Structure formats: C-alpha cells, structure tokens
Amino acid sequence: MEYNTQKTQLHMPEYGRIIQQLVERCKELSSKEERNEMAMAIIDFMGQRNPQLRDEENYKHKLWDHLFILANHDLDVDSPYPFPTKEQLSEKPKKMEYPKLQGDFKFYGKSILQLIEKAIELDSGDEKEALIEVIANNMKKSYNVYNKEHVTDDVIFRHLKELSENRLDLTGIDSLEKSKIYYTSNNRSNKNNNNNNKNQSKKRHNFKNKK
Structure with a gap:
C-alpha cells in the first residue's frame, strides 16, 4: 500500500x-x-x-x-x-493605501471629503462660503453623534482645515451658530414654531367662543 x-x-x-x-x-x-x-x-x-x-x-x-x-x-x-x-x-502584494479618513476623522465619512473637494473647486463667493458652512455644520453633527459629547467650533475648524490640506479655513467665523446657514435654518425653524403656536392659539380662542 x-x-x-x-x-x-x-x-x-x-x-x-x-x-x-x-x-x-x-x-x-x-x-x-x-x-x-x-x-x-x-x-x-x-x-x-x-x-x-x-x-x-x-x-x-x-x-x-x-x-x-x-x-x-x-x-x-x-x-x-x-x-x-x-x-x-x-513576491508579496503591494501594501494597499488606506483612505484619508482614519483615526480621529473616520466618523466624518467619505461624503464630507467629497463635499470638501467640491468646495475647493468653487470660485470664491457666497456659494462657496455657504457650502463650507454646511460642511462644518455636518461635521459638528457627526462628531457629536459619534463621540457622544459636545465639541467646540474651533475643533471643527481645525479638522476642516486639516482635511482640506489648509485649502479651506473658517477662522473668520466666530461660531457655527452665527454662520449664515445655521442662522437661516434656525430662523426658519423658529418661524415655523411661532406659526404653529399662533394657529394653536386661534383654535383655542375659536373653541372658547363656540362655547
């Protein structure tokens, strides 16, 4: 055998x-x-x-x-x-390059990188500033959700500057709350709340009159 x-x-x-x-x-x-x-x-x-x-x-x-x-x-x-x-x-295969978003920045996601590249391509002006502020606001939301803690705006500004390789800078804005996008969205939300409150008051008033 x-x-x-x-x-x-x-x-x-x-x-x-x-x-x-x-x-x-x-x-x-x-x-x-x-x-x-x-x-x-x-x-x-x-x-x-x-x-x-x-x-x-x-x-x-x-x-x-x-x-x-x-x-x-x-x-x-x-x-x-x-x-x-x-x-x-x-031969060992070549080492694969890891994406940019690693370590401290992985929670921002690839979509943020794509938006950053889009903002970099835009000419200076209101549209570019608005997009940068949208990016920063979304970065802040992602940071707070992932880390479950409040983050100061200067940290977001620093991360944005690093991710954009110093091509985007928000140091001229005191805070995200004072930016156009955040302010506009908050105003719109407040107006909606005020309208809802007014409508509810009218309904209560009409209901009392009927009685």
Whole structure:
C-alpha cells in the first residue's frame, strides 16, 4: 500500500493527483514536440476539470501559469505566455493605501471629503462660503453623534482645515451658530414654531367662543 506521504508532492492540490502525474510524464518525454503536444492536452484537461476558470479574464494564461507551477518551474515547452518565475510568485502584494479618513476623522465619512473637494473647486463667493458652512455644520453633527459629547467650533475648524490640506479655513467665523446657514435654518425653524403656536392659539380662542 502506497501512502500519500510516499507519493509525488502536489504543487496545486486543487488539480488533483491525476493532472500532477500527467505533468510529471510530460517532463519525462525526450522530444520537445511531444512535450508541446502533451502540454496542450493537459491545458485542455485542466480547463475541463475547472470550468469556473473560463469566467475569469485571461483564463488561458492562468492555466499555463498553473501548468508551470505543477511542473515545479521545470518544464521545457513552447508556451504562448511567459512563465512566471519563483521570485515573481513569492513576491508579496503591494501594501494597499488606506483612505484619508482614519483615526480621529473616520466618523466624518467619505461624503464630507467629497463635499470638501467640491468646495475647493468653487470660485470664491457666497456659494462657496455657504457650502463650507454646511460642511462644518455636518461635521459638528457627526462628531457629536459619534463621540457622544459636545465639541467646540474651533475643533471643527481645525479638522476642516486639516482635511482640506489648509485649502479651506473658517477662522473668520466666530461660531457655527452665527454662520449664515445655521442662522437661516434656525430662523426658519423658529418661524415655523411661532406659526404653529399662533394657529394653536386661534383654535383655542375659536373653541372658547363656540362655547
């Protein structure tokens, strides 16, 4: 009885021992013409055994790379693609860059960054100032919700300046409460409340008169 530990090592177990043995047989052929012919047959067989690879881009290229790996990088055949070296396969992937919003700023969200870039693109004027104030107000709301504590306006101004890489500055505003957007929205809210109170008073007055 032959144990797996006594058999040839499987360089890619997902292909199974049959394909591994075919590759080993291909390596033993003395004629390059025969090796080329058998290599093509093995590639077709590998594609049949793994039909899911057909949905991937350049799947033929991947099959030839896998064939070379199965041969332990020792196969003298004519391939339509350059074979990968051991060094290339052992290379670690490049470290992915993390988004800007990390650590202290992650709770602001990507939408704030997009709004900041939009504000930077605008020409100086009322529209730009209004957008900057909207951004700052939303940053303050996000900060308070995430950290569950009150934040002073100077902290928001500092964060905005840092996130915009010093291209947006609100130091000329005493506080967000005194900014146009905040003031306008509060006035609108107060007017609505006053109107509601007046309507309720009228209803109560009319109800008393009916009595």
